[in-house]
Amino acid sequence: MSLVFVCTPAILPAVMDAHAFLERLKVSRHYRGQIAAARCLEARPAEYGEPTARLPDALCGLLRNEGIERLYCHQAESYDAICGGRDVVICTGTASGKSLCYHLPVLAELIEKPDARALYLFPAKALAYDQLGNLQRMVEDGGLAKIARPACYDGDTATHKRPGIRRAANILLSNPDMLHQSILPYHAKWAAFLSRLKYVVLDEIHTYRGIFGSHVAGVVRRLQRLCRHYGSSPQFICCSATLGNPRELAERLTGHEMQLIDRDGSPRGRRWFVLWNPPWLEEATKVSRRSGNVEAQELMRALVEDGAGTITFCKARVVAELIYKYVVEGLKRRRPDLARRVRPYRGGYLPIERREIEEKLFSGELLGVCSTSALELGIDVGSLDASIIVGFPGTFCSLWQQAGRAGRRQDEALSIFVAYDDPVDQYLMRNPEFVFSRPLEHAIIDPDNPHILAAQLGCAAFELPLSSADLADFAGAAGDVAQVLVDDGKLRLTSDKYYWHTSEFPAAQTNLRTISNATFAIVDTTEGRNEVIGQVDSISAPELVYPEAVYLHQGESYLVRELDWPARLARVERLDADYYTQPVIADECRLGQERLRGECHGGQRFFGDATVKWQTTAFRKFKLYTQELIGQTVLDLPPQEINTTALWLQPPAHALEATRGGGYKVHEALGGVRNLLMVSLPPLAMCDRYDIGGIVNSSQLGVTTIILYDRYEGGVGYARHGYECCAELLKMAYELVAGCPCENGCPGCVAPPNLRIPIHHDPDLGHGYAIPDKAATLTLLRAWLED
Numbered sequence: 001m002s003l004v005f006v007c008t009p010a011i012l013p014a015v016m017d018a019h020a021f022l023e024r025l026k027v028s029r030h031y032r033g034q035i036a037a038a039r040c041l042e043a044r045p046a047e048y049g050e051p052t053a054r055l056p057d058a059l060c061g062l063l064r065n066e067g068i069e070r071l072y073c074h075q076a077e078s079y080d081a082i083c084g085g086r087d088v089v090i091c092t093g094t095a096s097g098k099s100l101c102y103h104l105p106v107l108a109e110l111i112e113k114p115d116a117r118a119l120y121l122f123p124a125k126a127l128a129y130d131q132l133g134n135l136q137r138m139v140e141d142g143g144l145a146k147i148a149r150p151a152c153y154d155g156d157t158a159t160h161k162r163p164g165i166r167r168a169a170n171i172l173l174s175n176p177d178m179l180h181q182s183i184l185p186y187h188a189k190w191a192a193f194l195s196r197l198k199y200v201v202l203d204e205i206h207t208y209r210g211i212f213g214s215h216v217a218g219v220v221r222r223l224q225r226l227c228r229h230y231g232s233s234p235q236f237i238c239c240s241a242t243l244g245n246p247r248e249l250a251e252r253l254t255g256h257e258m259q260l261i262d263r264d265g266s267p268r269g270r271r272w273f274v275l276w277n278p279p280w281l282e283e284a285t286k287v288s289r290r291s292g293n294v295e296a297q298e299l300m301r302a303l304v305e306d307g308a309g310t311i312t313f314c315k316a317r318v319v320a321e322l323i324y325k326y327v328v329e330g331l332k333r334r335r336p337d338l339a340r341r342v343r344p345y346r347g348g349y350l351p352i353e354r355r356e357i358e359e360k361l362f363s364g365e366l367l368g369v370c371s372t373s374a375l376e377l378g379i380d381v382g383s384l385d386a387s388i389i390v391g392f393p394g395t396f397c398s399l400w401q402q403a404g405r406a407g408r409r410q411d412e413a414l415s416i417f418v419a420y421d422d423p424v425d426q427y428l429m430r431n432p433e434f435v436f437s438r439p440l441e442h443a444i445i446d447p448d449n450p451h452i453l454a455a456q457l458g459c460a461a462f463e464l465p466l467s468s469a470d471l472a473d474f475a476g477a478a479g480d481v482a483q484v485l486v487d488d489g490k491l492r493l494t495s496d497k498y499y500w501h502t503s504e505f506p507a508a509q510t511n512l513r514t515i516s517n518a519t520f521a522i523v524d525t526t527e528g529r530n531e532v533i534g535q536v537d538s539i540s541a542p543e544l545v546y547p548e549a550v551y552l553h554q555g556e557s558y559l560v561r562e563l564d565w566p567a568r569l570a571r572v573e574r575l576d577a578d579y580y581t582q583p584v585i586a587d588e589c590r591l592g593q594e595r596l597r598g599e600c601h602g603g604q605r606f607f608g609d610a611t612v613k614w615q616t617t618a619f620r621k622f623k624l625y626t627q628e629l630i631g632q633t634v635l636d637l638p639p640q641e642i643n644t645t646a647l648w649l650q651p652p653a654h655a656l657e658a659t660r661g662g663g664y665k666v667h668e669a670l671g672g673v674r675n676l677l678m679v680s681l682p683p684l685a686m687c688d689r690y691d692i693g694g695i696v697n698s699s700q701l702g703v704t705t706i707i708l709y710d711r712y713e714g715g716v717g718y719a720r721h722g723y724e725c726c727a728e729l730l731k732m733a734y735e736l737v738a739g740c741p742c743e744n745g746c747p748g749c750v751a752p753p754n755l756r757i758p759i760h761h762d763p764d765l766g767h768g769y770a771i772p773d774k775a776a777t778l779t780l781l782r783a784w785l786e787d
Contacts, residue, residue, distance in 0.1 A: 016308050016385035016407075018272040018414035025302070032279040034295065036419075037432035039273045043410075047265035049076030053083035056111045059104060062142030072097055072265030079104050081259050082199075082237060089205070089238040089250035089258045094404030096266035098239045099131060102201045103138070105237075109198055110147050110170060118199040119234070120173045123207040125154050126358055127377050128173040131203075135171070154178045166190060176212075180219045181507045184463055187226045195230040202238045204377050205246070206397055206443060208253055209686060210716050211452070213445035215512040217253050218456030221473050222463060224255070229464060241401045245442040252445055255473065269410040273403060273436075276418045277429040287746050289421040293319060296390040296418045297326035300368060304342060305335055308385035308414070310368045313402045315391050317346045317372055318544075321552035322580065322624070323390065324370040342368040345375055376401050386414040392425050395441045395686045423679045423736040426748035430739050441686040446717035448475045450484075457482055457498075458506040461491055466498040513537075519568065520545065524558065526574040533558075536570070539711070542616045542637045543583050545570035549619060550581045565638070579621045579630060587614035589695050589707050591648060600726040601784055602652035607723040610646035610709050612693065615639035645715030647722040648707045649677075651784050656704070658783035664776035666704065670696045672750035672777030674706050676733035677722075681708060684729060685721040692718055734781040737774060745774035 022038065025031055048070040055063075063069075071079070074092050078101035081088045090101050106118045122128040132152050139148040151169035153162065155178060165172070166189060174183070183190055200223070202208070208216045227234055238250040238258065247260040276299070278290040296312060300323065303310040314320040324344035331339040343366055345357050354374075360366040369375065376398060387406040393399055399417065407413020417435070419425035428435055447453065453475055460466055460474075471478040482498050485491040492501040500506070511519075520541040522534040533553050536544050541563065545551055549560040551572055558572035592609030599605070615638070621631040651670075659669045678694045681687075693711050698704040710718050722729055740749035751771045 016412050016414060018270075018386075018412055021303070021306060021308070021414065022272065022274065034276050034279060036275040036277040036429040037435075038275070039432070039436060041268075041271045041273060043270045044268040046267040047073045047263075049073035049265060051076040051079040051083075053080050055079075055104070056108055058111055058142075058144060058147070059107055062107070062138065062144060065142045066138060068100075071100075074261055074263055074265050075101050075104070077261050077263070078102075078237075079108075081261065082235065083108065085235065086259045087236040087238075087250075087254065087256040089240060089246050089260055091240045091243060091246040091260065091262040092264035092266065093242060093268070094401060096264050098203075099134070101239065101261075102199070102203075102237045103135065106171060106199050106201075107139070107144060107148055111144075113198075114147065114170075115196050116170065116198040117193050117196040118171045118201065119179075119197060120171065120201040120203065121179060122173065122175055122203050122377075123212075124374075124377055125156065125175060126354060127204065128152050128154065128175060129355070130358070132173050135173075153183075155182075166193065169193075176208075176216045176219050177512050179223065180215075180459070180510070180512055184219070184222050184226060185459070185505070185507045187230075187463055191230055194227055195232055197227055197232045197234045200234045200236050202236065202250070202253065205238050205240045205249060205253060206243045206401075207377065208249070209443040209445055210691065210718075211712055212513050213249075213253065213443065214447050214449055214452045214716060215456065215510070217445060217447040218452065218459075218474065219512070220254055222456065222460045225460065225470055225473065226463060241397060241404075242440055243397055243443060244440040249443045249445070252447070267410055269407050269412050271403070271407055271413045271415060274414070274416045275429055275432050275435065276416050277426075278419065278421070286742055289419075289748070292390055292418050292420040292425075293323055294326065296388050297323045297330070299416060299418065300370070300388055301327050301330045301334075303386050303388075303414075304331065304338055304368045307367075309364070309383065309406075310386045310388065311375060311384055311405055312368070312370045312388040312390060313376065313393065313405075314370060314372055315393060318552050318580065319390065320344050320346050320370045320372050325552070325624075327368065327370065338367060341366050342370070345369050345371040373398065373402075375405065383411065384413075385411070386416070389415065389417045391418070391420040391422065392428060392683075394682050394688050396435070396438055396683070397440050397443075397686070399435070400440075421747040423676060423740075423749050424683060427736045427739060441683065443686050444717045444721055446715070446720075448477050449714040449716055450477065450481055451714040452716075453478060453481045454485060455506070455510040458485060458490055458500065459510060461485075461498050462500040462506050466491075468496060471498075514539075520563075520570050521568065522551065522553075522570045522572060524574070525561065525571045526558075533572075538568070539640065541570065542640070543585065545572070546583060546616050546619060546635055546637060548581070548633060549583070550575070550577050550579065552580070563637070579623050582620045582622060583616045583635075584618040584620065584632075585614055586617045587612060587693055587695060589613075589646065589693075589697060589709055591646065591697075591700055591705075591707070592643075595645075596723060598723075598726075600649070601730060603655070603784060604650040605723055605726045606648045606650075607720055608646065608648075609643065610707070611641065611643050612646075612709055612711070613639050613641045614693070642711070642713045644710045644712060645719050646707050646709035647719040647726075648705050649726070650701075650703050650705050651780060655780050655783035659776055659780045662776070662779045664773060664779055666776075666780075667696065668773040669776035669780035670704055670706060671752075672737070672745070672772035672774065673733060673780060674708075675750055675752050675772065676736050676777070676781075677706065677708055677729060680729055680732040680736065681718065681722050684725055684732070685718045687718045691716075730781065730785060734778075734785055737777055737781065740774075742774065745771040745777075747771075750774050750777050 082105040109116045135150045150171040151165045152173045236254045240246045250258045278295045280286050300312050328339045384406045389402050403415035419429050491498045524531045524533050545560045551558045557575045557577040559575040562571045590611045594608040596607040618634045694708045737749045
């Protein structure tokens, strides 16, 4: 039976009273002690500062017009540093006024030197348009419309408007993808802009990690090379949400030494942060917990009925659609007037759909939104009262960023982290201080990835011939990779310079967000229509839109009729389904050249090359709401193969003997350890569980070995980070299983994470695989760590 929290007051509150809402939940007859911890983060007053560099009178007038009498201390410090010619990285909390940190020096430069130019780069189009609207309003209301001429230039910019923007705009808002594909390759058209470029702003740099960040580092070096060619040397202004290594990341992205500004002077309203753990399905056995998705939709429905503007963050597209479907169906029964004020939001929607949702959310027409991390960035979505985070988002940086999307107007806010029956989530529920005191993670990029480096060098050579000095700016392996491109016939070496040597357009062949550029279009063929409703990358396609899969879009169910590999199309039809589907993945890994080796608590650790092959072999059907398994179908899809990097571990002999001596099976223990390591590495390496895989292998090396690998061609540094922090990785794995209250193993500790599919983020009732022996796993890890 579905639990329903009823909290509707007589009238809708103008300001969120989080404590009162929580108290009403706790006296509900359906409350079963789900609140594992609740922390009140008290309001913080503003801390102001006065810049020593002169603010032009026109800027002082603009600030007064905005109602800003004084700058926060980080804004003043940023203004002084930037005006002093230093490259900076500003790392402060959500809604702390970071945009003003770069607007002010840019506008000051334009007032003094009208011919100057600035380039603002954002990781998402929506964020660029949001900033454009705010900047246009600010300069128009502040009387600077004739001085500052901002414009967006991206894939949605009409062709007939582009020449005018190139000529007239002196603040260009774009994204790395557009810079890579449509500006740098046509740099001759941008010669006037590039020759006058004074400032480059990289906003939200915490998103530039993994493949995307590694590519962006190459794009930034291409930009700097062309600027030098046209006689400019721009200054970099980087902004980030709270992050463990903002200076290091900014310096790796830009190649410039950075001044870190992280003293946040912005005020903050009071915030309640709640850890919400779904109850056991059976209190006596304590094997599985209630669905985190169902708990989250009931909390969201209660908040919406309470009049609280609410955003619910989900870790996967299908989960966002499922929770939206649950919430709307519940509201239609109880408050049909509110059902139309809730929408889903995720990647894969068409731009016009996303912008419509953003505008309605900002205006208050929408009261709730179920989103993936697509709304985690600083898009102004108006004044929200509550955020619900469904499942640990993989990093504490994301957790606090998502929580900060509510209460952005200094009002009281409520954030609820709803746990899954998952090792990391359950560990955090048992150790709430870990949430509030854990140091933030370090973002990882690997510009030396040979596939990424080859793509960026090819693009650079197309733009201008590459010299030896140019290669030195990219990466240590750039010379070797350039020679490989020569051997492949893509570059020609003449007079110590490398020239692009084919008729291909390399930027079009390089997708910054993936190592592979291939994508599948999802086409709705219901009743003869032929409408594209989404897209998915080629690696995810056989895991998301395999034949007979249920694909969810805008809360509607679609049945995949065909996955057309040659045409790269997934053809779907509308279906009123009461179930969802989940693929079953089989994988294998063959180790290659060893690059690093060392000891770890008496065992051996290695890092090196690996070849991984995986395949979607079947899919399962689960009933909505109950998650009851109702069927399984075998699939015949082609396998996928990548050459990547891996970490492999071999436990010490005495740990294996201790396991056998305890009467346990070693393979059971190793399977449990593998599962725990796969959920422990993402929080340490600041990656998603989709980004890594893992198996236990004893056939290749003759020694039982646990292997963790990057799921990307060439690897992007996650396995390497696991090698470097091996001791911490093993310790975290032990703490996850030792602290779990179950007796024999459960989804909250040693059960397989089933990582490669959207619905794995809610492992409510297991995964269809055997759960390894918990006692065996504990025995092995305890003996391993005792060394």
